[in-house]
Amino acid sequence: MKETTTILGLESSCDDTAAAIIRQTGGEAAQILASVVQGQNELHAPFGGVVPEIAARAHAEKLDLCVIEALEQAGMSLAEIDAIAVTAGPGLIGGVLSGVMCAKGLSAGLGIPLVGVNHLAGHALTPRLTDQIAFPYLMLLVSGGHCQFLIVRGADDFTRLGGTIDDAPGEAFDKTARLLGLPQPGGPSVQAEAEKGDPKRFAFPRPLLDRPGCDMSFSGLKTALLRARDALVAEKGGLTRQDRADMCASFQAAVADVLCKKTIRALDIYLAENPAEPTLAVAGGVAANTAIRAGLETVCVENSVIFTAPPLALCTDNAAMIAYAGLERFNAGHRDDMTLMARPRWPLDKHAPALLGSGKKGAKA
Numbered sequence: 001m002k003e004t005t006t007i008l009g010l011e012s013s014c015d016d017t018a019a020a021i022i023r024q025t026g027g028e029a030a031q032i033l034a035s036v037v038q039g040q041n042e043l044h045a046p047f048g049g050v051v052p053e054i055a056a057r058a059h060a061e062k063l064d065l066c067v068i069e070a071l072e073q074a075g076m077s078l079a080e081i082d083a084i085a086v087t088a089g090p091g092l093i094g095g096v097l098s099g100v101m102c103a104k105g106l107s108a109g110l111g112i113p114l115v116g117v118n119h120l121a122g123h124a125l126t127p128r129l130t131d132q133i134a135f136p137y138l139m140l141l142v143s144g145g146h147c148q149f150l151i152v153r154g155a156d157d158f159t160r161l162g163g164t165i166d167d168a169p170g171e172a173f174d175k176t177a178r179l180l181g182l183p184q185p186g187g188p189s190v191q192a193e194a195e196k197g198d199p200k201r202f203a204f205p206r207p208l209l210d211r212p213g214c215d216m217s218f219s220g221l222k223t224a225l226l227r228a229r230d231a232l233v234a235e236k237g238g239l240t241r242q243d244r245a246d247m248c249a250s251f252q253a254a255v256a257d258v259l260c261k262k263t264i265r266a267l268d269i270y271l272a273e274n275p276a277e278p279t280l281a282v283a284g285g286v287a288a289n290t291a292i293r294a295g296l297e298t299v300c301v302e303n304s305v306i307f308t309a310p311p312l313a314l315c316t317d318n319a320a321m322i323a324y325a326g327l328e329r330f331n332a333g334h335r336d337d338m339t340l341m342a343r344p345r346w347p348l349d350k351h352a353p354a355l356l357g358s359g360k361k362g363a364k365a
Contacts, residue, residue: 087119166219185285
């Protein structure tokens with residue numbers, strides 16, 4: 001009889017509280033039995049961004065409710081769970097700590113193994129959950145707080161080729177939305193406006209394209225938009241709806257252009273390894289942007305590379321990806337105990353120099 005493994009995953013690294021259950025039988029593809037995500041947009045909307053203390057309190061209140069709902073969706077009881085996987089970092093420390101403590105309680109109470117998961121590994125391994133792609137593949141992890149090119153060779157084997165040296169694209173989208181008076185989260189708001197705008201009206205910069213390598217920068221792009229906005233306001237006394245749409249379209253086009261051109265460079269490095277099935281996988285919330293996704297698909301077609309991206313629900317933060325990353329680690333024999341720590345910083349590539357500098361708690365990314 002084939003062995004079956006059922007994992008309960010918990011995610012609470014930012015402003016989404018999530019629980020999910022996945023199951024794998026033998027070497028077959030893992031199945032998502034339940035996935036519950038409770039967002040906090042209404043709690044943070046009055047402040048124009050995520051407030052860590054509010055987020056942490058909401059996680060503490062919602063985690064057990066998410067677990068109960070996931071069990072109901074799957075038609076299961078806790079007695080049928082084989083292990084608990086939990087995001088142990090990186091992220092807002094209060095939220096990460098809430099998840100880790102909940103997972104420890106479940107692990108101790110049920111007498112089952114605990115597996116700590118790097119949130120970024122959850123994103124990076126999602127294409128193996130959704131499309132069963134083989135190692136090694138090139139991953140563009142592009143989210144609200146992170147942007148990295150990674151060669152993924154195993155569940156714990158990541159080589160970073162480059163990443164953002166300042167703002168992540170998701171941050172830049174959020175800040176752009178705030179500058180233009182659009183609601184949060186900024187990604188969907190800016191994309192909706194961009195669909196009505198002219199992407200060529202404003203000549204926003206494409207940072208770092210004049211330098212070799214795969215590192216990116218989006219802070220200057222946000223500043224350029226601020227100056228363009230202020231110039232229009234000074235000239236006309238305000239912004240028209242079309243001005244705002246054109247700014248969003250031009251900003252989005254600049255982000256897409258940078259990501260696509262840097263992807264070409266990352267592909268050159270990856271393809272030099274002669275992978276059997278060359279694949280570019282994209283994950284993270286910004287991967288849901290249709291213009292960026294279309295540009296990356298074109299790059300893949302031009303370079304004879306398979307393109308894959310998870311469904312929208314698995315691009316943004318969720319616990320199914322954490323459960324799956326935990327399953328990969330569990331199958332490899334990894335176990336944690338009650339000393340598992342919540343980590344605000346946890347780089348995937350342990351050998352690469354820090355992109356954003358280091359502090360007492362280690363590399364930021």
